[in-house]
Amino acid sequence: MNKKRTTLKDIANVLSISTAAVSKALNDDARISVKTKKAVKQVAKELNYQPNHLASALRKGKSNLVGVIVPRTNSSFFSSVVENMEEVLNKAGYNIIITQSNESFEKECKNIDALLYTQVDGIIASMANETVDLSYYEKIKSYGIPLILFDRGENDLNVDYVGIDDYKSSHMIIDHLVSQGCKRIAHIGGYRRTRIFNNRIRGYIDAIKKHDLPHDDELLIESSLTLEDGRQQIEKLLALKNRPDAVYVASDYAALGSLQVLKERGIKVPEEIKLVGFGNEPFTSLVTPSITSINQHSEQIGKLAAETFLGYLEKDVVVQSLNKIILDSELIVRSSSE
Amino acid sequence: MNKKRTTLKDIANVLSISTAAVSKALNDDARISVKTKKAVKQVAKELNYQPNHLASALRKGKSNLVGVIVPRTNSSFFSSVVENMEEVLNKAGYNIIITQSNESFEKECKNIDALLYTQVDGIIASMANETVDLSYYEKIKSYGIPLILFDRGENDLNVDYVGIDDYKSSHMIIDHLVSQGCKRIAHIGGYRRTRIFNNRIRGYIDAIKKHDLPHDDELLIESSLTLEDGRQQIEKLLALKNRPDAVYVASDYAALGSLQVLKERGIKVPEEIKLVGFGNEPFTSLVTPSITSINQHSEQIGKLAAETFLGYLEKDVVVQSLNKIILDSELIVRSSSE
DNA sequence: TATATTTGTTTAATCGATTAACCAAAAGTA
DNA sequence: TACTTTTGGTTAATCGATTAAACAAATATA
Numbered sequence: 075m076n077k078k079r080t081t082l083k084d085i086a087n088v089l090s091i092s093t094a095a096v097s098k099a100l101n102d103d104a105r106i107s108v109k110t111k112k113a114v115k116q117v118a119k120e121l122n123y124q125p126n127h128l129a130s131a132l133r134k135g136k137s138n139l140v141g142v143i144v145p146r147t148n149s150s151f152f153s154s155v156v157e158n159m160e161e162v163l164n165k166a167g168y169n170i171i172i173t174q175s176n177e178s179f180e181k182e183c184k185n186i187d188a189l190l191y192t193q194v195d196g197i198i199a200s201m202a203n204e205t206v207d208l209s210y211y212e213k214i215k216s217y218g219i220p221l222i223l224f225d226r227g228e229n230d231l232n233v234d235y236v237g238i239d240d241y242k243s244s245h246m247i248i249d250h251l252v253s254q255g256c257k258r259i260a261h262i263g264g265y266r267r268t269r270i271f272n273n274r275i276r277g278y279i280d281a282i283k284k285h286d287l288p289h290d291d292e293l294l295i296e297s298s299l300t301l302e303d304g305r306q307q308i309e310k311l312l313a314l315k316n317r318p319d320a321v322y323v324a325s326d327y328a329a330l331g332s333l334q335v336l337k338e339r340g341i342k343v344p345e346e347i348k349l350v351g352f353g354n355e356p357f358t359s360l361v362t363p364s365i366t367s368i369n370q371h372s373e374q375i376g377k378l379a380a381e382t383f384l385g386y387l388e389k390d391v392v393v394q395s396l397n398k399i400i401l402d403s404e405l406i407v408r409s410s411s412e
Numbered sequence: 413m414n415k416k417r418t419t420l421k422d423i424a425n426v427l428s429i430s431t432a433a434v435s436k437a438l439n440d441d442a443r444i445s446v447k448t449k450k451a452v453k454q455v456a457k458e459l460n461y462q463p464n465h466l467a468s469a470l471r472k473g474k475s476n477l478v479g480v481i482v483p484r485t486n487s488s489f490f491s492s493v494v495e496n497m498e499e500v501l502n503k504a505g506y507n508i509i510i511t512q513s514n515e516s517f518e519k520e521c522k523n524i525d526a527l528l529y530t531q532v533d534g535i536i537a538s539m540a541n542e543t544v545d546l547s548y549y550e551k552i553k554s555y556g557i558p559l560i561l562f563d564r565g566e567n568d569l570n571v572d573y574v575g576i577d578d579y580k581s582s583h584m585i586i587d588h589l590v591s592q593g594c595k596r597i598a599h600i601g602g603y604r605r606t607r608i609f610n611n612r613i614r615g616y617i618d619a620i621k622k623h624d625l626p627h628d629d630e631l632l633i634e635s636s637l638t639l640e641d642g643r644q645q646i647e648k649l650l651a652l653k654n655r656p657d658a659v660y661v662a663s664d665y666a667a668l669g670s671l672q673v674l675k676e677r678g679i680k681v682p683e684e685i686k687l688v689g690f691g692n693e694p695f696t697s698l699v700t701p702s703i704t705s706i707n708q709h710s711e712q713i714g715k716l717a718a719e720t721f722l723g724y725l726e727k728d729v730v731v732q733s734l735n736k737i738i739l740d741s742e743l744i745v746r747s748s749s750e
Numbered sequence: 751t752a753t754a755t756t757t758g759t760t761t762a763a764t765c766g767a768t769t770a771a772c773c774a775a776a777a778g779t780a
Numbered sequence: 781t782a783c784t785t786t787t788g789g790t791t792a793a794t795c796g797a798t799t800a801a802a803c804a805a806a807t808a809t810a
Contacts, residue, residue, distance in 0.1 A: 079555070081766055092790050097768060107788060127529050128470040129766035132795050137466065139530070146491070147510070153486030157512070169526045172485070172510040174495070188507045191465050192477070217417070301698075330698060337700070357695045360639075360668060362675070419796055430760050435798060443758060467796035470765050 080121040088117050100125075131193065140383060141189030142172045143182060143199035145226070150356050151372050152200065155224065158376030159198065166384050168195070179204040186210045190217060196383045201226040203268055203298075220386040220394065224379045225370070227269060232396045236379045238370050238403040240270045244277025244322070245284075246405045247350050247368065251320045252285050254412055256348055260293040260318035262307045262328055271299075274324050274352070293318055297328060304331025312339065319347060320411070326351040326358050329365055333410070349410040363409035371401050418459040426455050438463075469531065478508045478721060479527030481537035483515045483564070488694050489710050490538065493562065496714030497536065504722050506533070517542040524548045528555060534721045539564040541606055541636075558724040558732065562717045563708070565607060570734045574717045576708050576741040578608045582615025582660070583622075584743045585688050585706065589658045590623050592750055594686055598631040598656035600645045600666055609637075612662050612690070631656055635666060642669025650677065657685060658749070664689040664696050667703055671748070687748040701747035709739050 082093040082100075089096075091110070099106045099114035117123075131137040140163055144152040160170050171189060175182035182202045187210075189197055196219050199211075203226075211231050214221045220234075227235040251259050261278045264271025275294065282289045292314055297303045304323060308331070311318055323329035329351030336343050343349050343363055351358055351367040358365040378399050420431040420438075427434075429448070437444045437452035455461075469475040478501055482490040498508050509527060513520035520540045525548075527535055534557050537549075541564075549569050552559045558572075565573040589597050599616045602609030613632065620627045630652055635641045642661060646669070649656055661667035667689030674681050681687055681701055689696055689705040696703040716737050724730055 082768095083766080093767075094769075094791080095789060097766095098789090101768085105788060110788080124528065126470070126531065126766050128466050128475065128531050129795090130768070132464070132466040132470055132797095133766080133768045135795070147485035147494070148488050148491030150486050153484070156485070157514070164522070164526075169509075169530060171507075176495070184502070188502075190462065192507060193464065193466050334698070357698060360672070360695060361699055420798095421796080431797075432761080432799075433759055435796095436759090439798085445758060448758080464796050467765090468798070470767095471796080471798045473765070 079126070080118075080123045081126065082123075084121055085114060085117050085123060088121070089113055137193045137195055138168050139192060139194045140168050140170045140380075141185075141192070141194035141197040141199075142170050143185050143189070143197065144172070144174055145177045145200060145202050146174050147172065149353075151225075151353055151370060154372035155200075155376040155379070158373045159380040160376075162377050162380035162384070166380075166387075175202040177202045177204060179207065183210045186214060190214065194219065196220040196222070196386065198222045198224065198379050198383060200224050201228060203265065206267065215394065220383055222379050222382050224375050225270065229269070229396060233394045234382045234397045234399075236375050236382065236399045237270065237401070238368075238375075239400045240273035241277035241280075243352070243368050243403045243405075244274045245281045246403070247322050248278060248281035248285065250366075250405055250407065251322065251348060251350065251411065252287070254320075254344075254348060256320035258288060258293070258316070258318045259320045259322060260295070260311050262295050262297050262299075262304065262311075262321060262323045262332065264299050264324050265296055271324055278322060297324075299323075299325035299328040301327045301331040304328030305335050306331075308332035308335045312341075317347070320349070321347060322350045322352075324352050326353040326355040326365065326367055329367070330357065330361065333361065333363075333365065344409065344411050348412075351410075354406055358406075359408065366408045366411040367406050369404040369406050371403065374401055417464070418456075418461045419464065420461075422459055423452060423455050423461060426459070427451055475531045475533055476506050477530060477532045478506050478718075479523075479530070479532040479535040479537075480508050480510045481520060481523050481527070481535065482510070482512055483538060483540050484512050485510065487691075489563075489691055489708060492710035493538075493714040493717070496711045497718040498714075500715050500718035500722070504725075513540040515540045515542060517545065521548045524552060528552065532557065534558040534560070534724065536560045536562065536717050536721060538562050539566060541603065544605060553732065556730050558721055558730050560717050560720050562713050563608065567607065567734060571732045572720045572735045572737075574713050574720065574737045575608065575739070576706075576713075577738045578611035579615035579618075581690070581706050581741045581743075582612045583619045584741070585660050586616060586619035586623065588704075588743055588745065589660070589686060589688065589749065590625070592658075592682075592686060594658035596626060596631070596654070596656045597658045597660060598633070598649050600633050600635050600637075600642065600649075600659060600661045600670065602637050602662050603634055609662055616660060635662075637661075637663035637666040639665045639669040642666030643673050644669075646670035646673045650679075655685070658687070659685060660688045660690075662690050664691045664693040664703065664705055667705070668695065668699065671699065671701075671703065682747065682749050686750075689748075692744055696744075697746065704746045704749040705744050707742040707744050709741065712739055 082096045085096045086093045096114050099111045147153055156172060163170055173185040179202055182205060197214050208231055222234045224236040263275045266272045279289060295307050297307045323332055333349060341347055351365045354367040354369040358367045420434045423434045424431045434452050437449045485491055494510055501508055511523040513523060517540055520543060535552050546569055560572045562574040601613045604610045617627060633645050635645045661670055667687060671687055679685055689703045692705040692707040696705045
């Protein structure tokens with residue numbers, strides 16, 4: 075019920091010393107005697123002293139908060155990235171503020187404003203699909219705080235980026251499907267304007283060429299990659315006079331939608347058509363047949379993004395440049411493709 | 413590159429007025445002339461002034477931040493609750509800080525400390541399964557800021573709570589299974605010490621009695637409700653000499669584990685054994701057969717929890733009492749039970 | 751005209767912690 | 781003894797926004 079929280083002053087009064095001495099004692103300043111330190115810490119404990127973060131942050135010009143923006147938290151990938159990021163940052167004395175854009179540009183802008191307003195010391199973000207206008211991200215840079223992107227990045231911003239090699243991942247998938255005897259491989263990809271999806275598409279095309287397989291335009295489809303759109307797009311492929319014998323879908327959700335339609339149509343997976351997703355969402359191993367997918371090493375991405383942020387702390391001026399950390403991905407082969 | 417942010421002083425200097433006048437002008441104080449207000453706002457825009465949240469929060473003793481603690485964000489239920497909570501709070505000028513306990517008591521305590529340290533104006537939480545010791549939650553109360561619990565609550569804390577009627581939900585499930593002709597219904601429930609799981613168990617027992625069905629001890633199992641444990645516990649039920657003809661699992665994840673085993677064993681669902689989960693996770697409609705489940709109205713829960721918090725703002729002293737908002741749940745019938 | 755009121759703004763204190771600059775007393779040194 | 785250095789603090793300014801109190805000028809009222 076004692077709404078009044080104890081402050082440095084309260085401790086100082088009890089011991090009849092200055093608040094400065096108390097502050098230094100609590101921060102283990104060398105100029106404070108061991109005896110005083112002990113006494114101060116003792117009283118601090120007795121009065122249940124909790125430092126006022128706002129005051130110290132204001133004075134030090136540093137909030138020890140890091141803002142995080144993800145498209146959504148209820149995806150195992152982002153949730154795992156955030157969890158690992160948090161672990162690293164907590165150890166370094168930072169707390170994180172998680173916000174989600176729900177893939178909306180407008181919401182993303184609001185989040186950026188809210189984070190800047192809260193005086194975060196840096197922002198780690200994965201961009202919404204919708205985002206094309208980069209002015210809000212430029213705003214972050216103009217604040218002079220570090221900005222680190224992961225997974226969904228953008229070269230034009232010239233900031234640090236952590237992600238996997240999407241181009242190479244496509245090659246891994248196509249190589250695998252070819253090794254399984256596939257000759258006509260389709261790709262339900264994301265929108266080309268999003269860098270990662272563009273890379274997956276490029277990888278798909280180049281890998282197809284590498285194996286001297288047909289690369290008909292009709293086999294390459296751009297999609298929003300939702301479950302529902304996965305259903306729609308597979309229908310198009312099934313309607314072709316010359317059906318594919320394998321489909322590489324750039325997202326597990328859309329892959330699941332495709333799988334549902336295939337099953338409803340009585341088309342055997344993997345016997346008639348092989349299917350590969352992307353992202354290694356937990357449900358890929360839960361559905362029947364389980365879906366082959368790409369694991370993106372969310373733990374590593376989270377940790378590296380956090381460490382990249384921490385790397386800026388030593389420097390007194392933040393000068394960012396396009397500094398990419400690209401991780402290898404991992405193909406998890408499951409029933410849908412073998 | 414202008415690392416220096418503009419402050420009230422900068423604006424004041426440009427116009428040769430006091431910072432007090434600038435502050436009042438920006439806050440539309442009645443005592444400032446329209447002319448001055450216009451000029452101030454104009455300059456503020458030109459200099460791209462962004463108020464320093466730390467300073468105003470310190471002065472006003474109010475951070476406009478609300479802390480949220482959830483067991484994990486990558487569950488559709490919690491993610492949806494948080495999303496709706498955020499919407500309501502944002503409209504009222506509040507931002508939220510999301511933290512996850514990962515069902516760990518230790519992590520939860522750390523989160524509480526971090527949130528209090530950040531000077532949040534209130535905390536909305538759903539407790540970790542592990543949590544039995546309530547001292548950290550008492551600590552929140554002792555800070556004099558509102559604490560609102562949802563889904564995973566605890567009567568002893570005497571604070572506001574928003575959730576569904578678990579007892580009644582069990583009745584809905586049993587009623588449904590009985591109407592489908594089931595005569596021997598098992599329950600893989602959570603740990604009794606968690607209130608919501610205890611209520612589900614009580615509801616199960618009472619509903620069974622209501623229908624004059626056998627309530628053997630062997631049909632009621634306590635579980636951690638993970639997917640893996642769902643696999644383990646169904647094995648026990650299958651090993652019984654007198655197998656159940658329906659299983660009500662208190663979590664969708666555990667229900668999925670059970671379903672996997674049933675399918676592996678070649679036991680037909682729902683023909684031989686009917687299955688019902690709890691929580692209406694998206695995958696329940698994605699797997700084959702789709703799983704009947706309980707929808708918990710996450711949107712409502714999120715909104716109501718947020719509104720409950722906002723309700724405290726008018727009062728000058730926070731006096732909390734056990735004030736429960738119990739929502740009706742909804743049974744979503746799918747293939748696994750009919 | 752003299753006084754009261756309103757308007758619009760300034761002054762200065764404040765929130766709580768930190769820190770540069772200063773200082774007295776104790777200890778060391780020549 | 782006289783001077784320097786070290787020890788262990790204190791004083792006061794500061795971070796940036798807010799706000800109670802004060803105040804001058806303009807306007808209203810008697």
